[in-house]
Amino acid sequence: MSDSKPVVTKAYHQPLGDKLWRHFVIGVPYFWLLLFFLAPFSIVLKISFATPIVAQPPFTQLFDFTGNASQWLLATWDNYQFLTEDNLYWVSYFKSIKIAAVSTFICLLVGYPMAYGIARATPTTRNILLMLVILPFWTSFLLRVYAWMGLLGKHGIVNSLLMNIGLIDSPMQMLYTDMAVYLGIVYTYIPFMILPLYATLEKMDTSLHDAAADLGAKPWQTFIDVTLPLSMPGIIAGSLLVFIPAIGEYVIPALLGGIDSLMIGRTLYDEFFVNRDWPLASAVATILLIIVVIPIMLFQRSQQEQE
Amino acid sequence: MKKEKLIEAQRPTKPYVAETPWLDPEAKPFIQIKGLSKQFDDFSAVDNVDLDIHKGELFTILGGSGCGKSTLLRMLAGFETPSAGQIMIDGVDMAGIPAYDRPVNMMFQSYAVFPHMTVEQNISYGLKKDRLGKTEIATRVNDMLDLVQLSELAKRKPHQLSGGQRQRVALARALIKQPKVLLLDEPLAALDKKLREQTQFELMNLQYELGITFVVVTHDQEEAMTLSTRVAVMDAGKLVQIGTPTQVYESPCNRFVADFFGxxxxxxxxxxxxxxxxxxxxxxxxxxxxxxxxxxxxxxxxxxxxxxxxxxxxxxxxxxxxxxxxxxxxxxxxxxxxxxxxxxxxxxxxxxxxxxxxxxxxxxxxxxxxxxxxxxxxxxxxxxxxxxxxx
The missing domain is CATH 2.40.50.140 (Nucleic acid-binding proteins)
Incomplete structure (x- = not known):
């Protein structure tokens, strides 16, 4: 408190410099977003309204000022219309949402007790446990997915083990199934669930739990009535952090999933690099962004209403 | 009017007489603590405490920080399991009875008001856990809101309340279950001086009117003296002296007590x-x-x-x-x-x-x-x- 006074006087004496500085500080992240998010996205959006051609770049320009004024704009909805017509895209979107949603839910179920355990551990154990959660990030993500292929393959470690103990006679099909995709996504993204959950659970006032018990709540009732609602910000943050990257996940379904586990990331890749249909691929990407942004906006609105 | 009605309803059938039951060798203490100890690793927080508290007392446990007074209170509430010794409340051994089944309620130092519930929801929480009927809960909550003068704020969330108001929510929430014993952990510590004096008298009146046994933990000797029927001074896990405020002030048993009290x-x-x-x-x-x-x-x-x-x-x-x-x-x-x-x-x-x-x-x-x-x-x-x- 004592050193807050000089700062106030300083700001009072240098109103202009202070104002400029504030604009600068706020401006930098906005500029960053503008440069690396809004600008690329505008380009993608622009391409999504173009027509594919065999050329370099492989799409038409949006504007052609050679003809008369009414024909300058060459934008077309064709790509978006095509998305609704071909079943493939519906299936991929739906499958992506389903896989992402189920994985998020599994992450929550597995991650919550882990986060709770870490938050309630003694400070020393807590640091070790947090380290263990973050440790996998020190190895390349791709390597870890390949490791799962080694584990789940026909002659992989899990199958050999199960056959050796005699639980199964012939190798189970584990790799190239939806289960392998779920496993891969949950394994990869669970730290993003645990960390925000841990942050909310750790700062929760334990006397609230005592108070609930004191008023007659059994341990499970305390959890439902107090712990769970108060950890909601962590649950939502963790779920968004898992759901959003999982929905556009490409590597995991490509390496661990079967031919039928067609997620939107795979479709997107195929459109861009196999079919070289950039405008259609851009339309797919734009819709994906909308699917992801809408739940976030709904969530933020509900947060504001609560305030 | 309503306040009187509630007090009438909660008053024990035999009107409680605030006398000096601890002087009567025949009187059976309401809370009996025998040889109570609590060991944390190699540190003895509470060390072989014997204490009798009588029905209707406003009993204060006084001591500096780390003297074990809060641990003693938490053992009464059931949040800590004693390492040794026995706690009897109204003739029932509390060993093995979890906090949620004990006939005691606590007002926490931090108030521990549920931040996601309204004043009303906070106060009714305990009754809901007792599975009482909706109408009964509603009338009792309304009466309690009147008693602590929070009726107008029933729909507010805790972050919209002042410190004093939050304190009253915490008090109402604990009192509404009509506990045999109300435990108060530093009840006035978070209030400013003016509000403290006012609340102090309100607490005393409430205690006298409801006839509930209060056990207060505090580090503030002035608070202890003005509030209590009797005071127990604690130091390093042990009870040093038990007596009325005047006894402890005028006839301290050793240097520590003498120095602690003023x-x-x-x-x-x-x-x-x-x-x-x-x-x-x-x-x-x-x-x-x-x-x-x-x-x-x-x-x-x-x-x-x-x-x-x-x-x-x-x-x-x-x-x-x-x-x-x-x-x-x-x-x-x-x-x-x-x-x-x-x-x-x-x-x-x-x-x-x-x-x-x-x-x-x-x-x-x-x-x-x-x-x-x-x-x-x-x-x-x-x-x-x-x-x-x-x-």
């Missing part, structure tokens, strides 16, 4: 003679050689080293040597003085070089200070004010 002057002295028939002794102060008389129940013999303790407000300052029987008189110079309006505090250096603190009522109207720095003064007090301590 200011006090200590003098080293040697016992010269004892007079068993009047339970008095004569002692000589170290260095100055001043002789004094003191009443004591303690077991002393001649040439024992003792401490004589005298409260600052018992000492009179005067510029002429006072006359009278049974006076202890010593001389000194005013080294420091502080004028508080209603009273003045003098720090007087006695002839032995020791600083003696004196608190004097300013019972005469004068725009000049009665005494000035470096004045030569006589300090005197009645021999009955001498407290003999063995250390």
């Amino acid at each position: 200011n006090i002057n200590f003098f080293n002295a040697t016992v010269l003679s004892i007079h068993p028939e009047t339970k008095t002794l004569t002692a000589q102060l170290e260095k100055t050689g001043t002789q004094l008389e003191a009443k004591t129940e303690g077991d002393f013999s001649a040439s024992d080293e003792v401490t004589i303790a005298v409260r600052p407000e018992k000492i009179s300052v005067s510029q002429e040597r006072p006359e009278g029987d049974h006076l202890t008189i010593t001389k000194g110079t005013v080294e420091d003085l502080a004028y508080y309006g209603n009273r003045s505090i003098y720090r007087v250096r006695s002839q032995s070089g020791r600083i003696i603190q004196v608190s004097a009522q300013n019972n005469q109207r004068s725009e000049q200070l009665v005494l000035e720095w470096d004045d030569e003064v006589y300090l005197s007090w009645d021999s009955s004010c001498n407290v003999v301590l063995s250390e």
